[in-house]
Amino acid sequence: MAASENTPTAEDEIAKTDQTVDAYDKKCIFCQIVNGEMGTELLHNDEDVSCFRDIHPGAPHHYLVVPTKHVGNCKSLGKEHVPLVEKMVETGKEILQKNNVTDLNDVRFGFHWPPFCSVTHLHLHVLAPTSLMGFLSRFVYRLNSYWFVTADQLLQRLNSMS
């Protein structure tokens, strides 16, 4: 990297870190969870994605699907992350089916848009059934809000990037 380069913005720094930091951030709670250090039950764990229950469920079924290796929030993603996000969605659907959620029309899959994320490790919220979401969670995971994007909206955004 040339020393004469323009001073990068904070956002560039974050994006760069996300690509170069490999795998594990020891201060990150989700890295600790997927590495089995928190005693959290992993409902799914492979080299790409892992899944566990949200500790503050916003619906009868509320799972978090995360990349097993540390990846930053959705604002730092690019087109190259499309296969990862698609795999996260697929895993979310499988987990729901394993837990007897058969109506995949009554589900919500999405991401909190920065800065509305409490954990920087990318995580997909999988909630079902949406018809049983409480008032507060309807707000926190609200469609077409500026703090929550659905998985489809994120994929559309990433696919439209050059």
Ligand SMILES: [Zn+2]
């Ligand atoms: Zn992490």
Ligand SMILES: [Zn+2]
């Ligand atoms: Zn979140």
